Amino acid sequence: MKTTPAVQLDTVTLKLGQADFFFDCTLAAGQVTAITGPSGSGKSTFLNLVAGFETPDGGRILLEGRDVTGSHPGERPLSLVFQDNNLFAHLDLFTNIGLGLDPGLKLSAAERQEVSDALARVGLAGYEKRKPGTLSGGERQRAAFARALVRKRPLLLLDEPFAALDPALRLSMADLLAALHQETHNTILIVTHDIEEVRRLADEVIFIDAGTILFHGEKRIFLTHRDDDAISKFVLPS
Amino acid sequence: MLTRAEQTRGLAAGAASLLLIGLFVTLPTAALLMTAPDGLGQTLFDAYTLSILRFTLLQAVLSTFLSVLLAVPVALSLARRSRFPGRIWIIRLMAVPMGLPVLIGALGLIGIFGRQGLLNDLLTSAGLRNPVSIYGLTGILIAHVFFNLPLAARLMLAGLERLPPETWRLSASLGLSSWSTFRFVERPALAAVIPGAAGLIFMLCATSFTLVLVLGGGPAATTLEVAIYQSLRFDFDPPRAVMLALLQIALTAIILLGLGRFATTDRSAGGEGRAPKRFDGRDPAALAWDTLVILLATLFLLLPLASIVVSGWRADLGRLITMPAFRQAALTSLSIALTAALLSLLMAGGIIKARSAIADRRHQSKHLAAFSTALATLSSLVLLVPPVVLGTGWFLLIRPFGQVTSFAPFLIAAINALMALPFVMRVLEPAVETHVARTRRLSASLGIGGISRLRLIDWPGLRRPLFMALSFAMALSLGDLGAVALFGSNDLTTLPWLIYSRLGSYRTHDADGLALILGVICLILTALGTVGHKEKQ
Secondary structure, three states: OOOOOOEEEEEEEEEEOOEEEEEEEEEOOOOEEEEEOOOOOOHHHHHHHHHOOOOOOEEEEEEOOEEOOOOOHHHOOEEEEOOOOOOOOOOOHHHHHHHHHOOOOOOOHHHHHHHHHHHHHOOOOOOOOOOHHHOOHHHHHHHHHHHHHHHOOOEEEEEOOOOOOOHHHHHHHHHHHHHHHHHHOOEEEEEOOOHHHHHHHOOEEEEEEOOEEEEEEEHHHHHOOOOOHHHHHHHOOO | OOOHHHHHHHHHHHHHHHHHHHHHHHHHHHHHHHOOOOOHHHHHOOHHHHHHHHHHHHHHHHHHHHHHHHHHHHHHHHHHOOOOOOHHHHHHHOOHHHHOOHHHHHHHHHHHHOOOOHHHHHHHHOOOOOOOOOOOHHHHHHHHHHHHHHHHHHHHHHHHHOOOHHHHHHHHHHOOOHHHHHHHHHHHHHHHHHHHHHHHHHHHHHOOOHHHHHHOOOOOOOOHHHHHHHHHHOOOOHHHHHHHHHHHHHHHHHHHHHHHHOOOOOOOOOOOOOOOOOOOOOOHHHHHHHHHHHHHHHHHHHHHHHHHHHHHHHOOHHHHHHOHHHHHHHHHHHHHHHHHHHHHHHHHHHHHHHHHHHHHOOOOOHHHHHHHHHHHHHOOHHHHOOHHHHHHHHHHHHHHHOOHHHHHHHHHHHHHHHHHHHHHHHHHHHHHHHHHHHHHHHHHHHOOOHHHHHHHHHHHHHHHHHHHHHHHHHHHHHOOOHHHHHHOOOOOOOHHHHHHHHHHOOOHHHHHHHHHHHHHHHHHHHHHHHHHHHHHO
């Protein structure tokens, strides 16, 4: 089976202040890959490179086989969900999600329906006119998922999306994410420092330490990995 | 948590502050009301008074409109160019007009926009006949924009930078165009800040005294404040001054009531912290526009300041400093400023102590709650009764008892202290709150009180904010012309008064030199009063 890889970082280098980063990896389409590692290791930088918030000093970044190394974040085939502040606080949910369809908010009737359907799909039916400030943290993240749904981009990047939620909510949100993945078969990159989340969601794992990839492979192998100190410390509860 | 004695002392201090400020403001107001001439309504609305009122409002509305309108592109461009070379210095430059004595700013503006100024030289050499006039409405507007555009721009910039950094990543990732970014992100952020900023600027412009005195003044360009001053000082017509003063109080009361409708914007100006990274505006046209806007704004602020430095330097500074008149004025200014600053700190201290004593009680009676609110609104009383009005009232009160000049220094100091009170409160109150929250329980459990608590706990903890408040209040008093204008004479000369009278007698070189000296002193004091403030945040 030879398909175009969803994400390819080809000998990408970056220097931010004192920190050096080097990434070289290829991610297959349709997989859920967890990006994990100790804090400050470069997980978010990895995501920022893919999303286009950082431009590499050297190397190339390919998404869906297309070289996007110097492209603006808006030109990349992806959707984003951050830990917090995923919604424009002064705009209602309809506008927030509608902006994902068209950045000028020129929506056809079908597209308006799509927004409402997406809201219903994440369990927020009828919330069109609500402002983010009136929602709970979990509901706001659901709305962010709804926007990712309507955008229909092949790639979904999540930066610690559940870190601000309590454990029970984290579980149900992970279930929702898994269900959405079943429907759309998109490629998901999820940055997390929570080993339970890795267990629950990932097909593959990228473990980053000190600005470079220490491990890249199947979750099963990652969870039984004992050769490397940094990884076994991370996997095994101390 | 406080002992009973501490409680009582706190309340007593607050009551003393309340009484002091209340008397100082209400006595002259009462004097104004009592000496109000018969047939007040008639004179109140004679044609001349109406034209003054109309001009006061007109210039304030236009000044506010222009300041806010022109500040919008400046704030947007500065926010978008978070990596603009020298950005932090441009933002600091925008804080300078706030700390600069108004009179000195006016001199700088005359240096650029005046008859012999840089702009008119350029226009004349370009073959234009009618030069721009800095006097009259145009000049007042230019000057008000000079002082208030940076204020508005800083408030708006703060509003934009308060948006979470994800906002900009999100807009970039969604591919929002410049127009969409403005429509969905920037415009709402600005809209939240603009009413408060505009209200504040309108209030400042409606009560602006020095600028109108220097740049306006003719019958066609006089505001209420200046008219009060002129009727007392030149026409010696106290009834007229009283009538105008009452009108001024009514006007400020209406404005303050109107302002109360807007949500209070916190006046923390932004830009000193790390600006969030922006991903929009990468095309050359946007870059060119932002660069142009930022450069023009910088030039507009920098040129008058440069003019002060250049023409001040040309004056014979050595001679000026050794001049007896300078020494006398400097000494007077410094002692008034120090007295005013200490008095202001004392009043603020009383208010804060009483409020924390009340907050400390578990059961608050209605009376105490009302007392606390009265104390909190006390510092805005000074806004209601502007310095010139206060001065007029006191002038009327004291006149029967002897020479006004002998009381004048104390009056000026007291008026300045009152003017500084809102600023002093803004520095001190949060500092004291955090200090108390940090040390209250520990001090109480260790039983530290009295002098040893003052020496070991409070002084080290509050030394910095106290000095900041002191230097800020001193800068304000040193640069003030409003209070001294009514009482200034050959016997009582402060530095701004000296500059103003040199300007009046066409010794502009002296005025320029003195302006440079005073400007540098005030800016240093303001910098001391604000820099630490930002570090703390």
